[in-house]
Amino acid sequence: MSATNTAPDTAPVPEAHELIPEGDHHEVTIWNKLGYWFPHIIAVGYAGVIGAAFSIQITQGDMPCPLCMLQRMAMVLVGIAGLWMIGKTRKGHMNLNMYMRCYGLMLLSAVLGAVIAARQVELHILPGDEGYGDPVLTLHLYTWAFITFCVVIIYSGIMLIFGRTFLPVVPRGNAAKWISGILVGIFIFVIAANLVSVFMEEGFNWVLPDDPVRYELPYQLGLKD
Amino acid sequence: MCPLSRKEGVNTRDHLLKIVRDGVRLLDQNLLDQNRSDVVDTIIFIVLLVAAIVAYKGMSTKVVLPVFVLAFVLTFILFRHHVTSQLPLQF
Secondary structure, eight states, X not given: OOOSOOOOOOSOOOOHHHHSOOSSSSOOOHHHHHHHHHHHHHHHHHHHHHHHHHHHHHHHOOOOOHHXXXXXXXXXXXXXXXXXXXXXXXXXXXXXXXXXXXHHHHHXXXXXXXXXXXXXXXXXXXXXXXXXXXOBTTBXXXXXXXXXXXXXXXXXXXXXXXXXXXXOOOXXXXXXXHHHHHHHHHHHHHHHHHHHHHHHHHTTOSSOOSSOOSOHHHHHTTSOO | OOTTTTTTXXXXXXXXXXXXXXXXXXXXXXXXXXXXXXXXXXXXXXHHHHHHHHHHTTOOXXXXXXXXXXXXXXXXXXXXXXXXXXXXXXX
8 A cells, every 4th residue: 555645744853952951951940959859868768777777787786698788788879879969960960861870870779679689588488487687667677678679669760750850959058068968978977887897797708608697807807716 | 903812813892701701700700619818798888988989079970880880780790699609598
């Protein structure tokens, strides 16, 4: 069958760059300011989760297993994607391209974390298995981790849908700058604390033992027998 | 052609792929050896700390992205090791 619509399309074909509006020059709304604080909430939220697990580790001697540590790493990766967004916004280099890149990295990190957490859930899925560690609000920490990663996946998807609406803009005033600095500082401090903790726990072994029961480093250095 | 591999008639891409393959094999062999005096988790947290600092400083994609991807890949390799190893995992 031959084509019946042979009339030429008189409308000019737009160039690719015309289809993608510039993200940096538009009216700033409350959503843009929220778009700046959301990555802070993600980073400091995960700092809180890791900090809580860290406090259980110190106070109750509940040592993190290799999979727990991997989940912490994935949480940190999610937070770092948010940190990059904050850093770029503060420098005035945020645009739609950068925004998508940061949320893409956050999404991928959350997927990795969800896979790791799901693996640990599967290890304890059989009836009668008490799970690893003590439950918090009836669920084990790795189950909570899986839920938080799912929340981040959904959140990142929504933020990518809205795009320019939530393009972050730094709020005016020194207070916002200080609060941002403190929140980011907490997150970086948690990473540094975990670095020290994992080195103490792992010592000079290649990887963590499956079921860690003590800090290896003092024994390896001969400080403890 | 890579200057180092010109004599063997191997192009740059194959040469780099061989280096990557050898590196992954070496890493995998070492991961299975519990007696090696190295620390994977600690190394990953060092990379994560560096990634967090360069990200917060708002450095360019050329700096942040490779560090981030390195941390991501190392985490994935370690996860792969813990999932596929023959170790008696008991929790």
